[in-house]
Amino acid sequence: MPLPFDCRDGVLHVEDVPLPAIAAAVGTPTYVYSTAALRASARAFRAGLAAVPRKQLAFAVKANPNLAVLTLLAAEGYGADIVSAGEMLHALAAGMPARSLIFSGVGKTRRELAAALDAGIGQFNLELEEEGVVLAAMAAARGERAPAVLRVNPDVDAGTHAKISTGRKQNKFGVAIADAGAIYARLATLHGLDLRGIAIHIGSQLSDLGPLEAAYARIGRLVAELRAAGHAITHVDLGGGLGLAYRPEEVMPSPAAYGAMVARVTRDWDVTLLFEPGRFIAGDAGVLLTEVLWVKPGAVDPYVIVDAAMNDLARPALYDAYHDFVAVRPSGARMTANIAGPVCESGDTFAMGRDIDDVAAGDLAVFRTAGAYGATMASTYNCRALVPEVLVDGDRFALVADRITPAAMLAAQHLSPWMADEAAVPREAA
Numbered sequence: 001m002p003l004p005f006d007c008r009d010g011v012l013h014v015e016d017v018p019l020p021a022i023a024a025a026v027g028t029p030t031y032v033y034s035t036a037a038l039r040a041s042a043r044a045f046r047a048g049l050a051a052v053p054r055k056q057l058a059f060a061v062k063a064n065p066n067l068a069v070l071t072l073l074a075a076e077g078y079g080a081d082i083v084s085a086g087e088m089l090h091a092l093a094a095g096m097p098a099r100s101l102i103f104s105g106v107g108k109t110r111r112e113l114a115a116a117l118d119a120g121i122g123q124f125n126l127e128l129e130e131e132g133v134v135l136a137a138m139a140a141a142r143g144e145r146a147p148a149v150l151r152v153n154p155d156v157d158a159g160t161h162a163k164i165s166t167g168r169k170q171n172k173f174g175v176a177i178a179d180a181g182a183i184y185a186r187l188a189t190l191h192g193l194d195l196r197g198i199a200i201h202i203g204s205q206l207s208d209l210g211p212l213e214a215a216y217a218r219i220g221r222l223v224a225e226l227r228a229a230g231h232a233i234t235h236v237d238l239g240g241g242l243g244l245a246y247r248p249e250e251v252m253p254s255p256a257a258y259g260a261m262v263a264r265v266t267r268d269w270d271v272t273l274l275f276e277p278g279r280f281i282a283g284d285a286g287v288l289l290t291e292v293l294w295v296k297p298g299a300v301d302p303y304v305i306v307d308a309a310m311n312d313l314a315r316p317a318l319y320d321a322y323h324d325f326v327a328v329r330p331s332g333a334r335m336t337a338n339i340a341g342p343v344c345e346s347g348d349t350f351a352m353g354r355d356i357d358d359v360a361a362g363d364l365a366v367f368r369t370a371g372a373y374g375a376t377m378a379s380t381y382n383c384r385a386l387v388p389e390v391l392v393d394g395d396r397f398a399l400v401a402d403r404i405t406p407a408a409m410l411a412a413q414h415l416s417p418w419m420a421d422e423a424a425v426p427r428e429a430a
């Protein structure tokens, strides 16, 4: 898919906006998203599923909960896969209809279940039997039936990083596929539930369709068994997981290849299929714009110290993830360097011994493929400002999430009443 990031007159642009203009207006580090790229991936994913007759697309809000991003995706006909009441708030604020929301998540609180019932969301993905029992009781007390599916753990190795694999039997997600029939039968007797099918999600950043196909095939057999036992199965949620090429040489399954596999495996299922893509929609639509602060000598290679850090983009520190690093004004020269941020941890390192565009202090650069699981996983560690976000549309750009400064964070903190008294007395005088 052509991305609207290109070098014009020697300067990297996002759509028609030169990145130095954004750095001058907003400062760095900052996330920059492209509306054109978001729309293109949302449409490509939908187009890939053209052969699936009945489907519902729910963007995984965890990948990028920015209100502007969600508003754009709502206009593209996407609902949302949410995992907390906070994500529900974001999706509803973006104008997504409550009926288009799917509540996943292994630790939903009773308050969250109540809030989701209040809102009238479209589907609860039950992670364990007890959750179904509690939800059924809450819904029945309101004279309602909660629309629900049972999440099943198919015990398939998705072949992704262990920390983002979710469908192996040792993972915390879903009920064991061997137990699913019995649990389903018990939950189906509860009046407060409108139990209508199955959900799975085996992991994220999947580079191979094989494990997905194996998992879907297991679900197909389960659907047949449940129907044979007399259950009306009308919905199957196939989750998300489609991977992206983070390295220039990586090749990932296209949405068309994914859609063809889905259409083939589910041909006889006769259900509405639900999809929860996150990374595929938002990942390539965003970069993290940063400035080089220093280039300092290292034991082997020099360290390029940038003003973005692990608190702004956690993926390299968490999963040793690779994000391409590109100079905003590439000279054509190359260097071998380590790239690190200012945070006081050696893990705050984006790359070691990597061949990159030659950069010097004061230069701007971007980390690519940062639109998913970027800003949303940011923190204020080291009392660093929470990173802002900018959305580009053609030759316009707008700040769509403010930088939260340490002063604002300090203002949100309070001394306990007794400490306030003590703090008023200088230590020496006490």
Ligand SMILES: Cc1ncc(COP(=O)(O)O)c(C=O)c1O
Pocket (backbone or CB within 6 Å): 060, 063, 081, 104, 105, 166, 201, 203, 204, 205, 206, 239, 240, 241, 242, 276, 277, 278, 279, 280
């Ligand atoms: C239940 C569920 N659905 C959807 C997603 C989105 O996954 P991805 O961003 O890989 O498409 C996730 C994250 O792995 C998830 O846990």
Ligand SMILES: N[C@@H](CCCC[NH3+])C(=O)O
Pocket (backbone or CB within 6 Å): 062, 164, 204, 205, 315, 372, 373
């Ligand atoms: N946060 C992970 C993905 C987790 C997906 C959520 N289940 C990442 O950055 O790749």
